[in-house]
Amino acid sequence: MKQGLLIVLSGPSGVGKGTVLKELMKDESLKLSYSISMTTRKMREGEVNGENYYFVSREEFEKAVDEGKMLEHAEFVGNYYGTPLDEVVKLRKEGRNVILEIEVQGCKQVQEKVPDVLTIFLVPPSMEELEKRIRGRKTEPEEIIQERLAKAEREMKMMDQYKYVICNDDVKLATDIISVIIKRHVEKMNEAE
Ligand code: 5GP
Numbered sequence: 001m002k003q004g005l006l007i008v009l010s011g012p013s014g015v016g017k018g019t020v021l022k023e024l025m026k027d028e029s030l031k032l033s034y035s036i037s038m039t040t041r042k043m044r045e046g047e048v049n050g051e052n053y054y055f056v057s058r059e060e061f062e063k064a065v066d067e068g069k070m071l072e073h074a075e076f077v078g079n080y081y082g083t084p085l086d087e088v089v090k091l092r093k094e095g096r097n098v099i100l101e102i103e104v105q106g107c108k109q110v111q112e113k114v115p116d117v118l119t120i121f122l123v124p125p126s127m128e129e130l131e132k133r134i135r136g137r138k139t140e141p142e143e144i145i146q147e148r149l150a151k152a153e154r155e156m157k158m159m160d161q162y163k164y165v166i167c168n169d170d171v172k173l174a175t176d177i178i179s180v181i182i183k184r185h186v187e188k189m190n191e192a193e
Helices: 017-026 058-066 085-093 104-113 127-136 142-156 171-192
Strands: 006-010 032-034 037-039 053-055 070-076 079-084 097-101 118-123 164-167
Touching: 006 017, 006 104, 017 032, 017 097, 017 171, 037 058, 058 070, 058 079, 070 085, 070 104, 079 085, 079 104, 085 097, 118 171, 127 142, 164 171
Parallel strands: 006 097, 006 118, 032 097, 037 053, 118 164
Antiparallel strands: 037 079, 070 079
């Protein structure tokens, strides 16, 4: 069986990666599987362990890194986030196209290890709109919001590391564009084999 594609979706906090991802996952023809990350961040209301993330302690996270079990990992606003390697390898072997929703440092590590990774960066229509979306979430204290906004500014400067930059002004449009990109890349990968 042909190995599935590896896809990275990045973009600043609040840009709507989760919403776009949810829409993409509805399209069975894309054969997408979402890679569940590991994090040391506290669970938000409504999140489920093993569904949104694997929520672990710093010790558990560091052990997984030391044992070489992570494809990539990074520290983001005081917490660790990373992609467990085994699941990604298994799913790709089964022919699934695996999508990672990760930040820019992690993407760089993946690009070094998997040169044919498809990288997509979502941008907001404006920074004002992004701030509105981050504040609208109302789940975090002002201090964390400020950190996320500062981080967003820095992340926006890294977008040229990505193959595609898509504006998430309209979720359906952004999702449709990404679907076309994924389908074409899968075709190209199959043509090359
Ligand atoms: P949040 O705390 O809002 O869920 O995520 C914060 C940031 O961490 C987001 O930019 C998200 O894309 C990123 N992130 C989530 N999982 C991973 C991961 O496994 N690795 C890396 N490098 N970043 C991740």
